[in-house]
Amino acid sequence: MSLTLGDKINKKLxxxxxxxxxxxxxxxxxxxxxxxxxxxxxxxxxxSTMEKIADALDISLDEFRTEKEG
Structure with a gap:
């Protein structure tokens, strides 16, 4: 099971x-x-919201991409 977007942001925080x-x-x-x-x-x-979040956390937007299973 993959993490939700909110979970990923909270994990980085x-x-x-x-x-x-x-x-x-x-x-x-x-x-x-x-x-x-x-x-x-x-x-x-x-x-643009995701760009601002990624910039604030100093990470790539790719870290928020949904991982595909299989």
């Missing part, structure tokens, strides 16, 4: 000892817009 509040401030994404992504309530954020 935990690995770097950062909080969702930090990510909101660093990425420029309002916490109210970021929270549904982190809690898997919003599963398809815009590309």
């Amino acid at each position: 935990n690995e770097s000892n950062k909080t969702a509040y930090w990510l909101s401030k660093k990425s420029g994404i309002a916490f109210g817009a970021l929270y549904p992504i982190l809690t898997n309530k919003r599963l398809n954020p815009t590309f």
Whole structure:
């Protein structure tokens, strides 16, 4: 079973000892817009939102790609 987008972001935050509040401030994404992504309530954020998250976490967008099984 693959991780959801929110799970992947939360994992990166935990690995770097950062909080969702930090990510909101660093990425420029309002916490109210970021929270549904982190809690898997919003599963398809815009590309520009994902760019901001990846840039804030200093990772490639490829790390958020869905892994295909099989």
